[in-house]
Amino acid sequence: MLYDKHKAEIDAILAKYPSKRSALLPMLYIAQDEYGRLDRDSIGEVAEILDLPPTDVYEVAGFYTLFYNEEVGKIVLDVCDDVPCCFCGAEELVADLENRLGVKAGHTTNDKLFTLRRVKCIAACDQAPVLQANLEFHNKVTPDKVDTLLAELRSEIESGKPISISGRFAEH
Amino acid sequence: MPKTELKEYIVLRNREIPNIRDLDVYVANGGYETARNALTTMTPQAIVDEVKKSGLRGRGGAGFPCGVKWGFVPKELNPKYLVVNADESEPGTFNNHEIIDLNPHQMIEGVVISAFAIGANTAYIYIRGEFAYGARLLEQVINEARERGFVGKNVFGSGFDIDIHVHRGAGAYICGEETALLESLEGKIGQPRLKPPFPAVAGLYAKPTVVNNVETLTNVPRIIAKGADWFRSFGTEKSPGTKAVSISGHVKNPGNYEIPLGITMREFIYDWAGGMRSDVPLKFIIPGGASSTWLTTEHLDTPLTWDDMAAAGTMLGSGAVVILDESVSVVKAALKIDEFFKHESCGKCTPCREGTHFLVKVWERIDEGHGRSGDIELLADVGTQMLGKCFCPLGDSAVSAVNSAIKFFRPEIEAEIAGGTH
Amino acid sequence: MPELVTLTIDGQMVSVPKGTVIVEAARQIQNLIPVFCYHPKLAPVGMCRMCVVKVGTPKVDRATGKPELDANGNPAIAMMPRLQTGCTTPVSEGMVVITADEEVKHAQNGVLEALLTSHPLDCPVCDKGGECPLQNLTMGWGPGKTRFDYNDKVHFEKPIPLGDLIYLDRERCILCARCVRFQDEIAGDPVLGFDNRGRSWQIISKSDPVFDSKFSGNTTDICPVGALTSADFRFKARVWELQPIPTVCNHCPVGCNMTFDMRSNEIKRVMPRENDAVNEIWLCDRGRYAHHFVGSKQRLTTPLIRKNGTLQAATWDEAIELVSRQLDGIRSTAGGKAIGGLAGPSLPNEDLFAFQRFFRETLGSNNLDHRSGTALDLPLDDVGAQFGLTSGTDLLTLGKGTVVLVFGADPEEEAPVHLLRLRGIDTRGGTIITANGRPTKLDQWAKHKLRFRYGSEGALLAGLLKPLVDATPTGGNRAALRGFGELKTALSGITPASVAQSAGVAAETLTAVNELIAGAENLVIFYGRDALAAGPNVTGALANLLVMTRKAGAANSGLIGLIPGANGRGALDMGVRPDRGPGYAAVSQPGLSASQMFEAAQAGRLKALYIAGLDPVGADPATAAALKKVELVVVQELFLTETAKLADVVFPVLSVAEREGTFTNAERRVQRFRQARRSLPSQRPDWQILQSLANQLVAEPVLAAVSGAAERSRKQARREESKVRSRTEWNYASPAEILMDVAGSVAAYKNVSYATLQGADGAWGRQTNENYYFDGTSYENTGGLGTQIPAQVETSATATTLQPFKSGGRVEYADRPFTLVGAPFLYDDSALMNDANLLNNRRAKAQVALHPLDAERLGVQNGDHVTLASGRGTLTLPVYRTRLAAPGVVVVPLGVKGAPLTDIVEGAWTAVSIRRAEG
Numbered sequence A: 001m002l003y004d005k006h007k008a009e010i011d012a013i014l015a016k017y018p019s020k021r022s023a024l025l026p027m028l029y030i031a032q033d034e035y036g037r038l039d040r041d042s043i044g045e046v047a048e049i050l051d052l053p054p055t056d057v058y059e060v061a062g063f064y065t066l067f068y069n070e071e072v073g074k075i076v077l078d079v080c081d082d083v084p085c086c087f088c089g090a091e092e093l094v095a096d097l098e099n100r101l102g103v104k105a106g107h108t109t110n111d112k113l114f115t116l117r118r119v120k121c122i123a124a125c126d127q128a129p130v131l132q133a134n135l136e137f138h139n140k141v142t143p144d145k146v147d148t149l150l151a152e153l154r155s156e157i158e159s160g161k162p163i164s165i166s167g168r169f170a171e172h
Numbered sequence B: 001m002p003k004t005e006l007k008e009y010i011v012l013r014n015r016e017i018p019n020i021r022d023l024d025v026y027v028a029n030g031g032y033e034t035a036r037n038a039l040t041t042m043t044p045q046a047i048v049d050e051v052k053k054s055g056l057r058g059r060g061g062a063g064f065p066c067g068v069k070w071g072f073v074p075k076e077l078n079p080k081y082l083v084v085n086a087d088e089s090e091p092g093t094f095n096n097h098e099i100i101d102l103n104p105h106q107m108i109e110g111v112v113i114s115a116f117a118i119g120a121n122t123a124y125i126y127i128r129g130e131f132a133y134g135a136r137l138l139e140q141v142i143n144e145a146r147e148r149g150f151v152g153k154n155v156f157g158s159g160f161d162i163d164i165h166v167h168r169g170a171g172a173y174i175c176g177e178e179t180a181l182l183e184s185l186e187g188k189i190g191q192p193r194l195k196p197p198f199p200a201v202a203g204l205y206a207k208p209t210v211v212n213n214v215e216t217l218t219n220v221p222r223i224i225a226k227g228a229d230w231f232r233s234f235g236t237e238k239s240p241g242t243k244a245v246s247i248s249g250h251v252k253n254p255g256n257y258e259i260p261l262g263i264t265m266r267e268f269i270y271d272w273a274g275g276m277r278s279d280v281p282l283k284f285i286i287p288g289g290a291s292s293t294w295l296t297t298e299h300l301d302t303p304l305t306w307d308d309m310a311a312a313g314t315m316l317g318s319g320a321v322v323i324l325d326e327s328v329s330v331v332k333a334a335l336k337i338d339e340f341f342k343h344e345s346c347g348k349c350t351p352c353r354e355g356t357h358f359l360v361k362v363w364e365r366i367d368e369g370h371g372r373s374g375d376i377e378l379l380a381d382v383g384t385q386m387l388g389k390c391f392c393p394l395g396d397s398a399v400s401a402v403n404s405a406i407k408f409f410r411p412e413i414e415a416e417i418a419g420g421t422h
Numbered sequence C: 001m002p003e004l005v006t007l008t009i010d011g012q013m014v015s016v017p018k019g020t021v022i023v024e025a026a027r028q029i030q031n032l033i034p035v036f037c038y039h040p041k042l043a044p045v046g047m048c049r050m051c052v053v054k055v056g057t058p059k060v061d062r063a064t065g066k067p068e069l070d071a072n073g074n075p076a077i078a079m080m081p082r083l084q085t086g087c088t089t090p091v092s093e094g095m096v097v098i099t100a101d102e103e104v105k106h107a108q109n110g111v112l113e114a115l116l117t118s119h120p121l122d123c124p125v126c127d128k129g130g131e132c133p134l135q136n137l138t139m140g141w142g143p144g145k146t147r148f149d150y151n152d153k154v155h156f157e158k159p160i161p162l163g164d165l166i167y168l169d170r171e172r173c174i175l176c177a178r179c180v181r182f183q184d185e186i187a188g189d190p191v192l193g194f195d196n197r198g199r200s201w202q203i204i205s206k207s208d209p210v211f212d213s214k215f216s217g218n219t220t221d222i223c224p225v226g227a228l229t230s231a232d233f234r235f236k237a238r239v240w241e242l243q244p245i246p247t248v249c250n251h252c253p254v255g256c257n258m259t260f261d262m263r264s265n266e267i268k269r270v271m272p273r274e275n276d277a278v279n280e281i282w283l284c285d286r287g288r289y290a291h292h293f294v295g296s297k298q299r300l301t302t303p304l305i306r307k308n309g310t311l312q313a314a315t316w317d318e319a320i321e322l323v324s325r326q327l328d329g330i331r332s333t334a335g336g337k338a339i340g341g342l343a344g345p346s347l348p349n350e351d352l353f354a355f356q357r358f359f360r361e362t363l364g365s366n367n368l369d370h371r372s373g374t375a376l377d378l379p380l381d382d383v384g385a386q387f388g389l390t391s392g393t394d395l396l397t398l399g400k401g402t403v404v405l406v407f408g409a410d411p412e413e414e415a416p417v418h419l420l421r422l423r424g425i426d427t428r429g430g431t432i433i434t435a436n437g438r439p440t441k442l443d444q445w446a447k448h449k450l451r452f453r454y455g456s457e458g459a460l461l462a463g464l465l466k467p468l469v470d471a472t473p474t475g476g477n478r479a480a481l482r483g484f485g486e487l488k489t490a491l492s493g494i495t496p497a498s499v500a501q502s503a504g505v506a507a508e509t510l511t512a513v514n515e516l517i518a519g520a521e522n523l524v525i526f527y528g529r530d531a532l533a534a535g536p537n538v539t540g541a542l543a544n545l546l547v548m549t550r551k552a553g554a555a556n557s558g559l560i561g562l563i564p565g566a567n568g569r570g571a572l573d574m575g576v577r578p579d580r581g582p583g584y585a586a587v588s589q590p591g592l593s594a595s596q597m598f599e600a601a602q603a604g605r606l607k608a609l610y611i612a613g614l615d616p617v618g619a620d621p622a623t624a625a626a627l628k629k630v631e632l633v634v635v636q637e638l639f640l641t642e643t644a645k646l647a648d649v650v651f652p653v654l655s656v657a658e659r660e661g662t663f664t665n666a667e668r669r670v671q672r673f674r675q676a677r678r679s680l681p682s683q684r685p686d687w688q689i690l691q692s693l694a695n696q697l698v699a700e701p702v703l704a705a706v707s708g709a710a711e712r713s714r715k716q717a718r719r720e721e722s723k724v725r726s727r728t729e730w731n732y733a734s735p736a737e738i739l740m741d742v743a744g745s746v747a748a749y750k751n752v753s754y755a756t757l758q759g760a761d762g763a764w765g766r767q768t769n770e771n772y773y774f775d776g777t778s779y780e781n782t783g784g785l786g787t788q789i790p791a792q793v794e795t796s797a798t799a800t801t802l803q804p805f806k807s808g809g810r811v812e813y814a815d816r817p818f819t820l821v822g823a824p825f826l827y828d829d830s831a832l833m834n835d836a837n838l839l840n841n842r843r844a845k846a847q848v849a850l851h852p853l854d855a856e857r858l859g860v861q862n863g864d865h866v867t868l869a870s871g872r873g874t875l876t877l878p879v880y881r882t883r884l885a886a887p888g889v890v891v892v893p894l895g896v897k898g899a900p901l902t903d904i905v906e907g908a909w910t911a912v913s914i915r916r917a918e919g
Ligand SMILES: Cc1cc2nc3c(=O)[nH]c(=O)nc-3n(C[C@H](O)[C@H](O)[C@H](O)COP(=O)(O)O)c2cc1C
Pocket: B057, B058, B059, B060, B061, B062, B063, B064, B066, B085, B086, B087, B088, B089, B090, B173, B174, B175, B176, B177, B178, B179, B211, B212, B213, B214, B216, B217, B392, B393, B394
């Protein structure tokens, strides 16, 4: 299923490496987009495509922070709260988002649209407070900009254009 | 205005040439000519020699001479690989980010020349998972270059083949460590490998592999184009060239600056980055990424070179200067930094895996007002039990904040412990 | 001789082979560097950092290249700035190592304290307590107190099952990855891994079924803490109460050394006993967890005699009296030839020897066999004794230069620990070649796989022999080979192409394998059930490979036959067969084989059947008819088997745990097991029953000898009587004395005695005082390492004798296009698996394995029923799609309830048609 649906992309990925296993990270991104998370079935499918023991695939899915084994919202909001961001407005931004979304960081809104997470440095410290929405950067998200940002993201979801929690279509 | 002028940009040429990220613009400004010349008129050894002569040091953190590293690759073992380290995850660092987004072709040209120099026909760019756009952009850039025959089979009719692939990580700081990076590129969890063997001998798929940082390779086309001597006209004897340095925190103009190596920290902060953002005075500097030992106002005259920073007890590291003012609690800062290392500890070795947790727990209780007398000694002692005993440098890095905080701000921590509710 | 390197550890000089790591070098001089992640059987990883030491190397003057000297003229040493891990740092000439100064101690204290920060310290309820490296190291190297807040510990749900056999307690886990590495590096079942990272790192197993490995029990041994414990032993006992009794596993021909760990007459657990020549420190899960048959409530506890049609409890005197009287009657009326004897291949040598002696001497019958007499019986294997692995060969030392051909065998199922040993040979640089009609797990490590079509084994072997024959120069060499001419003739016209054609093996692969075999320094050939079933032509050809490559009798070479049962080789050595006596001695008048006995019984020519340790009726219900025909059926058994149910007299016997004895394994190593458990007074060892009967029956020849005494004086008659009596009377006090008789009658066992088998002081075993990291892994072998007996080629001039061989193709049946094979599976329904409830979910199921392509073609899904039809009968079973069947080959497990293969099989392989079963 996964393979049939994304044959061209998967074949292109496999062609990049002398070893099938190397395709694991990109394959997991595709599976995660397809199924919304990496559960037993999606992991099993990836394992089968790459001829890997399922345990090895689980291991990898568990190690990296951009793979989700729990269901996440349509858009994952990753706010950097690391040094220096935490001293440059990140805490305020997290609090603000928690307020507006009605969930604590680490959780998904009831309408399943947003998952809010605190993350470590995302290499945009000069843009603090900064966040990524489905791995697209949004710089200098001061409190006055939060509303507009959320509205924009909502309309993006509504627009029906393809969404990738794995950041496969990130534009900035 | 800076006292010292940068005569010319070497890596952040996007600051000089608008839209240099477009292939046409890049080519119009001499792009890929250097690669053509190198591949058609120079021997690989001549390139290695020129880079050696330039004294270019690795920009990824360790500052190891690039040409020397290339020289370690055994000639007779094939295939060889060049891997670009674009994992840029050290807190405070974002200069690779800018190169990838705004001057990518120069990096790709660097890859082509460097791959030719070491005899690699395949290069992988390992880019951190969060640079989702960067990864897409690089793929597009490589395709454009491939279409023009700058990348791919028989480039420039030289008979040399070079395939370049982008490989996106998935969120793990440790994958910046070169052997963990290779594991990750092989589809495994990103845990560092035992060394030796070193990647130069047995790296990716157990084949000879050179891992270089984005900025390191972005220097290469300019060095080959203009010569080692020209390159050495920037910077100092032992730290030649420029460095793209990221500055963030409580400065007026945070961002990347390409500086000639050797200017002082004071000049950098006050003349280049506009000084402090408010009247609140500078408290301390994290000068080379979260891994580095802190500096305070008394170190402002330290020149930004590998050796001078080492002499000051810290490091130039990845070129990431974080400026924190008096509003910042030392305990909080140390806690945040150690939380980072705890979060990123891969789990492989005991001192790092358990030690970071231990440190965080103690910082946390001090921060929450439950500090105990003896906690400072405890932190310091656990630090010694970690420092130099971990599998890779990540664990050691977690001790920098501990030692810095205690060394420079012991009274503040003591006061926090004493003032706590216990 | 490997190059030696001399270094100084804590002031003591030691010389070790180049490449040795510091920890190992220190072991040589009893210097204990504490370790957690390091294990001598696994590749070093340097993860736990417990083994850190101070290391220095001699300074060298850059200019002169000469060593620098210090003020006293000694070599100046440059100490490394950081501590080094002793488990990963190789020694170098002149190295100086300090293992115990303040700095090192401080670091070790740190690691231990750190490990304990997440440890629950629940030693009082931990199965590992008492043999726990974490406890040991904490005592020896720990800081004595912790500065970590107990409340800051990370908590996990207490033990979670990893499959049926193993429990994982994540709180106790110290993340050394020994278990994961064992599964990857040794077992080759990568079913364990780690989830998350950093301090949340935890062991997971996501295979289906969970922890899908036949070797999982070993992880509980090498786990240096109580994180992995076995469901079998959990909360059963404290290890210090246990008394380990040395034993040998009786489940398969590997003969793993192990201990029954006893408390108050109960086997609490099974542990491996280190024997590098047999099982290193490993066991398979059947050996470890299928010991429950011993303590089974279903064991027979008293002799039974059929009275009024039902079996009823009787006294021993009654039963012995009855049997001897009846046998006596049959012997005197119909002769010994009217009596048949079957004694199973898992009985010890002593009992098998006694059994054949009883038949040959007392009853005067050669009707002897150790097989069941069903269509599944294998031909008798003689080449395994003639050309067997040369004595002194230790598979653990084989690697580079060794070529192993594994022909018609599935070591994982037939002899599991051999799989690990084969994999080890591969890891050490040896070459594995598999030749099979269907895929096996070992294929993964095979350099070449020769996938032949069942029935074309002869053709394939012709292809392997041909180049060796062609390459033998005319003249001296050829002349020296007996049977060369015949072999050459048999191979005429064979070409790689013709072999490819008939066996279905690619010509290039064949050529590559030919080159490997021809160039092998050591050549070891394993063969298993499929090869044995194909007959002596095939096994003989395997022996010919050795003869033609001059490896017959050569060091580190030879055949290893995986004959079913723990003592299949012993049964052959002891002569429990119709055609040869002990030591393969020819008999003048061969008796009946098992299947001939059943025929004879049906025909009324056989009056009595004596069966020990075999269940022919269980194996093939059709044999019941034969049993019903004979006058007397006597059975010696642990359980009331299907056969025992039909007996006239049933004797309850002792299990391997209740007596002493020896087994001879596939490598012809004779190994001794001890009594671990008291038996009931009403159970007796097999040999003792035979001895009682023999002595009762002695009266008969004695009387015969004395009859006609009228002409002689009474004195003379008494003298003659006592002479006959002393010749025929049995007076074995123990199996040890039977083994002395074996040594007297079987040449290869000449030097085998309980005393020589004891000899534990070989090169094996551990250094003293090493339990700090071996604790709980395996116990020092105090029970003896056994004796590998010589193959016949080593003691006779047969190394140049070729076995008769003919190449042949396979017969095809157009209407029966599929090949059915009955395959052995480790977890079957044999009596030794009784009460092994933990293994129930892993037992082979009564189903037919079909390759997905075939299933596709037949349009059947998992669970659909199909009917297989051969020339003899039909068999209907549910389908199981798997790549473990080759296309065109269907596999049904042997020895599994509900899969009566004997209804349908016709030989080594059976041509069948398959159709969907309706309804
Ligand atoms: C924990 C850790 C993280 C690292 N992260 C990075 C990184 O993100 N980018 C990078 O270029 N080098 C990183 N390094 C350094 C690399 O291991 C390696 O030295 C570097 O890629 C070599 O390239 P260079 O010689 O061009 O600097 C890291 C090292 C460690 C120990």
